[in-house]
Amino acid sequence: MACLFRTGETRSMTLSSTTQSIIDRLELAPLPVCNGYFRETWRDDHSTVIYWLMPATHRAGLHSAEYPEVYTYHAGTPLRFTLLYPNGELTEALLGPDPAAGHHPHLIVPPGVWQAADPTGEYTLASVVVAPPFRPDIVRTADAAELTRLHPRHAAAIRALS
Template identity: 35%
Template structure:
């Protein structure tokens, strides 16, 4: 399969602002879940949420994540199925943590779940200048994983 086939089969659509292709698979009063596909020419731009978000790897290449913690921590987990190589099939992102993701190959199909559920008002896109000043050791990654028009969120 290629990315276009996955997009068609799952009914994925472009996700404005953040990037990637997505479709909501579940929403009730307690939780939400989505499919999310990344390709080499796109990425999940740095953003943060008010609740915990669990990222799950489903198919395709591994995903490199950048996590910028509220206390100044920087981590770079890899979401995937090569357990012996250090990849993990689930990565939990704590509330208030800036997160970004990019595929390591031709395409990656992941999913995210949230409980309590995702609410648009709890989503914030990262500002390249502000984040680079707060996390100087990750400035090159921040420049690559933000969009120039994200300042107005």
């Protein structure tokens, strides 16, 4: 599995009953790339769409994709994204329900941008659209040493997110 827990993290793997109920109802399975639970709901020659549930027990470590990814919020608590752009810009964005609170109802992660995701509460349910269609080999897990060499001013964040 790629994109799992951050270095040195330990946490309970027990899901809440609400989270487990959503996983069961939507027939979600463990996502071997980037963590959480998913079910593909659409695939054609041009794109894929998945449900993606990130429970409080999981984190997506720093990774990038060759294709753009569009995340759309559905339910639960906001999901915190940390984004590291090729030019060295480091930003955070919350995928969530309340634009007045600074949340983004949908979030676009361009290709080649390093991303990590942390739930802010019990779970976040989102959809992810990838075009062209998703394949596991389009995802690259961060090499913390290489990213730190490229972006030394963000060394602490890179270590924490890898």
